[in-house]
Amino acid sequence: MALDGNAIGGLLLEIFGSDMTSAEASCAACGAVGPVAETTVYVRGPGTVVRCRNCTSVLMVVARVRGLNCVDLSGLAALDADPPR
Amino acid sequence: MAGTAVRGRLTWQVATVAAVTEETDSVRTIALDLPDWPGHRAGQHLDIRLTAEDGYSAERSYSIASADGEPVMITVERLEDGEVSPYLTQELRPGDQMEVRGPIGNWFTWGPHDGGPLLLIAGGSGVVPLRAILRHRQRSGSSVPARLLYSSRSLVDVIYREELDQYGGSAEVRYTLTRNQPPDWGGFSGRVDDAMLARVAWPSSQRPLAFICGPTRFVEAVAELLIARHYPSSRVKTERFGGA
Numbered sequence: 001m002a003l004d005g006n007a008i009g010g011l012l013l014e015i016f017g018s019d020m021t022s023a024e025a026s027c028a029a030c031g032a033v034g035p036v037a038e039t040t041v042y043v044r045g046p047g048t049v050v051r052c053r054n055c056t057s058v059l060m061v062v063a064r065v066r067g068l069n070c071v072d073l074s075g076l077a078a079l080d081a082d083p084p085r
Numbered sequence: 086m087a088g089t090a091v092r093g094r095l096t097w098q099v100a101t102v103a104a105v106t107e108e109t110d111s112v113r114t115i116a117l118d119l120p121d122w123p124g125h126r127a128g129q130h131l132d133i134r135l136t137a138e139d140g141y142s143a144e145r146s147y148s149i150a151s152a153d154g155e156p157v158m159i160t161v162e163r164l165e166d167g168e169v170s171p172y173l174t175q176e177l178r179p180g181d182q183m184e185v186r187g188p189i190g191n192w193f194t195w196g197p198h199d200g201g202p203l204l205l206i207a208g209g210s211g212v213v214p215l216r217a218i219l220r221h222r223q224r225s226g227s228s229v230p231a232r233l234l235y236s237s238r239s240l241v242d243v244i245y246r247e248e249l250d251q252y253g254g255s256a257e258v259r260y261t262l263t264r265n266q267p268p269d270w271g272g273f274s275g276r277v278d279d280a281m282l283a284r285v286a287w288p289s290s291q292r293p294l295a296f297i298c299g300p301t302r303f304v305e306a307v308a309e310l311l312i313a314r315h316y317p318s319s320r321v322k323t324e325r326f327g328g329a
Contacts, residue, residue: 001301001327007146009190010132021192037192038323 005036008048011062012036015069016081024083028075029057036079050075097134098122100185102177103156108244111163112210113174114150119157119185125149127221128194128214128296131159131187135169145169148213148298148324149188152220153196157185160244162210164328193296193324195221201229201294202287206277206307208236208299211326215298216245219256231256234285236277236303238264259285277307282314289315294322301325 005012005021012020021037032054039059040051047063052075059075073079100117107113125131129149136142147159163174195203195218203222205215212235222231237243239262249258261273261281273281287293295311297304304325311321 002325003301003327004323004325006130006190006193006324007327009130009192010146010186013189019189019191021190034318035192037190 003041003043005039005041005050007041007043008050008062009037011048011069015062015071018081020079020081022083023079023081025052025059025076026078026080027052027055027057027059028077030055031077097184097186099182100157102179102181102183104179105177108160109242111174111242112160112244114158114160115173115177117157117159117185122157123188124153125151125157125188126153126191126194126196127217129188129190130214131157131185131189133159133169133173134184134186135172136184143169146189148217150213150217152217152224154224155220160210160213160216193298193322195294195296197222197225197227197229199294201231202291203229203231204286204293204295204311205231205233206236206295206297206299207233208277208303208307209238209242209326210244211297211299211303211324212244213298214324215296216248218296219249219252223252223255230287232285232287233258234261234273234277234281235259236261236263236299238262240267240270257285277303277310279310279313282307282310286311286314286316289317292320294320296322296324298324299326300328 009021023036025036026033040053042049047061050060061072063070098121100119103116103118105113105115130146132146134144150160151158161170161173164170207215266274297307304323308321308323
């Protein structure tokens with residue numbers, strides 16, 4: 001069952017050093033822009049997969065390997081931690 | 086952006102269980118003593134890590150049930166096939182310890198400066214962060230109007246009922262019972278639908294701020310209904326628990 005970006009707030013805080021749930025993610029595939037909190041998140045696989053709520057493309061993948069978080073952000077066109085509101 | 090590997094930097098701290106309160110047959114509130122807690126905001130959550138003697142560890146996220154400035158409390162529902170919740174709801178005792186990190190998440194939070202009117206919609210244990218928001222609103226003396234629509238299976242499954250009923254007119258609390266209702270039930274029955282929202286939801290012209298929390302399917306159905314009622318998506322904040 002899918003969760004949302006709130007569920008990986010801790011993981012992203014660990015990786016980025018600041019809260020990312022209100023950061024704005026831009027999908028590299030469809031261009032949709034929205035807060036990380038509203039992305040679709042799957043945590044039950046071998047890694048954590050974050051998908052675009054609009055087009056379901058993969059935005060981010062995080063896999064923990066020997067204590068290191070391996071982070072793939074290639075599905076993101078941009079990730080703005082301090083978006084203008 | 087290229088893939089990269091980053092070392093962890095969010096720190097875990099040891100929490101001691103200060104008290105446990107049974108809320109319903111399957112739900113309990115756990116008060117935690119966290120000496121190094123930096124303070125939290127209503128709506129945030131924390132991560133818990135439990136480690137067995139053999140080194141196996143499990144992490145879970147729980148919404149914080151207490152308001153800003155209050156001691157940290159979480160409210161946990163027992164999932165029958167769960168790995169962590171049966172321990173937290175049945176075996177955990179005051180004095181027991183666990184690892185905690187947080188507070189986490191700045192998106193699904195509310196403070197008086199965020200305004201309203203507030204529309205809070207909860208499915209089951211999704212009421213936990215919304216309870217923190219209501220408590221914070223009350224404790225901060227905020228005059229932002231607030232309504233809570235709380236969907237539960239039956240009346241005995243309603244968490245915090247006594248506290249929620251105490252709001253009287255200062256926050257409007259409405260229940261809907263989806264599975265069974267007492268004979269003299271005066272609240273709503275069945276799943277949240279548009280007819281229910283027509284009676285509970287603030288008109289979009291008042292620029293309401295909505296928070297929806299509960300199982301994924303519940304949250305998505307309710308969010309869709311609010312968008313159809315012309316709530317701008319930027320004013321509909323959601324948190325999904327997964328599950329049923």
